[in-house]
Amino acid sequence: MFRHKRIKQYQIAHKTVKVKWVDTLIDGKSVGINYLGDNRVEIVKYNIKSNEAATLIHEIVHSILDEMGEKQNERFVQGFSELLTQILLTAK
Numbered sequence: 001m002f003r004h005k006r007i008k009q010y011q012i013a014h015k016t017v018k019v020k021w022v023d024t025l026i027d028g029k030s031v032g033i034n035y036l037g038d039n040r041v042e043i044v045k046y047n048i049k050s051n052e053a054a055t056l057i058h059e060i061v062h063s064i065l066d067e068m069g070e071k072q073n074e075r076f077v078q079g080f081s082e083l084l085t086q087i088l089l090t091a092k
Contacts, residue, residue: 006045006052012063019056021045031055034062054085 009018018040025033025042032043032055041059046052058081065072 007056010060010063012060013067015039015067017041017063019043019059032059034059034066036062036066053089054081057081057085057088 006021007019009016011017016039020040020042022042022044025031025044030044031046031051032041034041041056041063043052043055043059046055058077061077061081061084062072065077
């Protein structure tokens, strides 16, 4: 079973991506941002852990696509990450 915790970093290929948990992002409305060129992610802290997990997985999908040299299609990333989050959170 997937157990979400506020991770501080993750590895993808040869890169270490740092994760920073923040109260708000610069635009005041987004809940996560992946600075692909800088190998860092910022995610807004929630009271609901499943929302944090979904946002973290969304940003990880961006990292995966970037590493694979694939186009960053937000519609695909959102749909794929929502389904992956559901699978991981409901796995028994």
